[in-house]
Amino acid sequence: MLTSLKRRKRTATFLALAAALTVAAPIAEARPGGGGSVGSRGSRTFNAPSATPTAPGTAAPMQRTQQQPGMTNPGMQAPQQGRRFGGGFFAGLLGAGLIGALLGAGFSGGLGGFASFLGLLLQVGLVVLLVSFAVRWFRRRSGQPAGAGAPYARSGLDQDQSPNPAPGGPSGMMGGGMMGGMGGARPVQQRPVQIGPNDYQSFERLLGEIQDAYSHEDKVGLRNLATPEMAGYFEEELNANAARGVVNRISEVKLQQGDLAEAWGEGADEYATVAMRYTLKDVTIDRRSDRVVETGAPQAVELWTFVRRPGRPWILSAIQQTA
Known part of the structure; x- marks a missing residue:
């Protein structure tokens, strides 16, 4: 009799805890990129960025990218x-x-x-x-x-630019910035790129503007701030949220620490991968009731890769998580 009573108490306690966990908003990665590694970094897409004080660990490999390893012309x-x-x-x-x-x-x-x-x-x-x-x-x-256009996953700044395919992946800024032409396969020629204070300000500004556009489901704004590849991923995430009847609200984004992992050029394209540790308020709410259904981590450490062409501003081309 006593044993049966104890079992009933343990069962009631377990059910109460389960109900509390169900009511409480779970912690989830709902910010842009979904907490994954997506995008392209030119010919370095499948190479881990250099470690930095902000991100001393190894970057997670790309989970989604339009770049194809070992692709011949x-x-x-x-x-x-x-x-x-x-x-x-x-x-x-x-x-x-x-x-x-x-x-x-x-x-x-x-x-x-x-x-x-x-x-x-x-x-x-x-x-x-x-x-x-x-x-x-x-x-x-x-x-x-x-x-x-099937072999060339267009993901550059300009959709109207003629493709310039080469070994290692698609053409265009986000397709790899390859220099090999139709005349033969050539290794990608890279060059160093100098990053100055104005560039760092642009990276910090883009961090906030992309999070804000994502929070307001501003697809046009995201297309102006990111490559077509990344904007496509963001739109998929926003459409998935709409199908679930939720919206991801991000606010109070503030960069706490950041440093340059690497910067290089390929053809007319210039790339910069920056490690950034930033704080934010990340919640997912129900569209009808405004009830919080998910809560994101208050801090993130990510590697953001930006790309630009001469006379054009930097835009986002990839987001990688740290291992």
Whole structure:
């Protein structure tokens, strides 16, 4: 009897705790980027940024990015495939025909002398036409995705800029800033970039403006402050919040400490990865009742990568968490 009473008390206590945990707002990472590592850092996307006093640990690898490791130049692959198709296949047929002609059989057999030779030429001409048609058809099939933009995940500052694909990933500022062209695969040429006080002010300003635009679900503002790739990720998160019937409110963002991890240039693109420790008020509320359903951590340490082109302001291109 006593044992049964104790069990009932423990069960009641457990249920009470479970109910309290259900009512209390859980701690979640709901700020821009969802507390993950997303975006692109040019040719360094899959390389960890250098450690800094603000972020002494290793940065978490990218979980979502448009950069593709080890991607070769698509403009070089299609012609090579076409040459293999038109060369090996056609050479095999032509070789078979010539051997047959030397043996007195030709393609059709039974013909000899000059008539056999003319028949061979006619059949070779027919094969040339068929192979040429097949090669053109094959090249159109293989080249269609490139024309539609599939191999190049456009994520630069300018959507109207012509792509400049190269080994290692997509083109454009956020696609890698590669310097290899259609003429051949070349390693990315990097150069040092000097970062000054005005740049640091821009980074701090962008930290606050992006958080504010995200909090107000300002998709147009986010497109002006981030690359199309990052703006796309933010819009997905905002759409997911809307589907859940919640909104993420971020306020009181203040940079506590920040330092430069690395800065470099690729072609016309300039990159800067900055470690930032900042405080914020991060809550997710129900759209109908304004009830707080999630509470974010009051402090974050992240690595933000910014990118720009000459005469253009810095914009956000990646967010990485610290391990």
